[in-house]
Amino acid sequence: MPASAALSPTIRIAPETPGDAVAVEALVLDAFGPGRFAKTAERLRERATKIAGFSAWLDGQLVGSVRLWAVTVGGVEAVFLGPIAVARDIRGGGIGADLVAACIDEARRLNVGGVLLVGDAPYFARFGFEAAPDAVLPGPADPRRVLWLRVGEAMASGPVRPA
Ligand SMILES: CC(C)(COP(=O)(O)OP(=O)(O)OC[C@H]1O[C@@H](n2cnc3c(N)ncnc32)[C@H](O)[C@@H]1OP(=O)(O)O)[C@@H](O)C(=O)NCCC(=O)NCCS
Numbered sequence: 671m672p673a674s675a676a677l678s679p680t681i682r683i684a685p686e687t688p689g690d691a692v693a694v695e696a697l698v699l700d701a702f703g704p705g706r707f708a709k710t711a712e713r714l715r716e717r718a719t720k721i722a723g724f725s726a727w728l729d730g731q732l733v734g735s736v737r738l739w740a741v742t743v744g745g746v747e748a749v750f751l752g753p754i755a756v757a758r759d760i761r762g763g764g765i766g767a768d769l770v771a772a773c774i775d776e777a778r779r780l781n782v783g784g785v786l787l788v789g790d791a792p793y794f795a796r797f798g799f800e801a802a803p804d805a806v807l808p809g810p811a812d813p814r815r816v817l818w819l820r821v822g823e824a825m826a827s828g829p830v831r832p833a
Contacts (some may be wrong), residue, residue, distance in 0.1 A: 683768050686723030686735070693732040694725065701755035710809030711752055711788045715739050718832035721749060721780070724772040726756070726765045733757040736769040738776060738785075743805050743818075744828020746783040749773070754789075770797050774819065783824030788815050802826035 686694065698706070706712055718739035726734030736754040740747075751773050756765045774797065777785045786805060787794065794817050802818035804827040818826035 680728055681733075681763075681765060681768070682727045683724055683734075683772050684727060686725045686737070690723070690725045690732060690735070694723070694735045694737075697732060697735050697757060698753050698755050700758070702753060706753065709788070710807050710811045711750075713809050714741065714750060714807065714830065714832060715752070718750060722773075722776050724769055724776075726769060728760065731757075733760050734765040734769055736773055738773055740833040741786065742831050742833050743783065743786055743802075743824075743826045746822075746824040746826075746828075747780075747833065748783050748786050748824075748826070749777050749780065750830070751785050751787040752789065766793075767797075770794070774821070777819075777821045781822070783820070783822040784826060785819040785821065786826060786830065787817050788812075789817060791815065791817060794819075804828070805830055 718741055721738050721740045723737040725732050734756040739750040741750045754769055788811055799817040799819045801814060802816050803813040805816050806829045
């Protein structure tokens with residue numbers, strides 16, 4: 671079995687288009703439930719500009735999604751990653767990794783300081799994300815789950831604001 675879904679000819683990662691929105695919402699709702707809307711990350715996304723999104727497709731079905739939002743962290747331009755979700759019946763095949771890789775490529779292309787997210791360190795550490803306890807989100811967040819991937823030279827320190 672291939673280590674990455676990118677090696678499979680049937681999985682396609684593509685920039686999100688406006689026509690994907692309904693399927694993305696359904697996928698994210700299934701992955702996180704309605705409780706997601708209570709989260710600090712969602713408060714930030716409500717006020718930030720969506721700067722990019724990527725969709726994973728299998729046989730014409732949307733099976734994965736991730737979005738990037740424009741933020742500043744301590745005044746440094748950055749992107750905020752999330753939500754990321756993969757359809758339940760196809761998890762573990764590398765689609766999540768491919769979506770994160772697309773985000774990291776995009777962050778490099780945008781030449782921002784780094785990628786910030788609120789998520790599970792055991793999953794995101796494999797991509798190089800590290801705890802960023804000095805990044806101050808606009809609401810409660812477990813500091814162990816606030817993670818940063820350095821793209822430029824900047825550290826993640828200071829208030830996180832929508833941009
Ligand atoms: C997290 C998610 C996007 C990963 O997608 P995926 O396509 O299954 O990811 P990959 O195939 O690249 O990676 C699978 C590996 O990550 C591990 N993994 C998945 N979610 C994890 C988590 N929350 N914490 C730690 N490890 C996790 C799997 O056990 C698997 O491990 P293995 O490689 O040792 O077998 C997917 O599981 C999902 O949609 N989860 C529900 C939504 C969610 O929780 N998103 C945010 C996570 S903070």
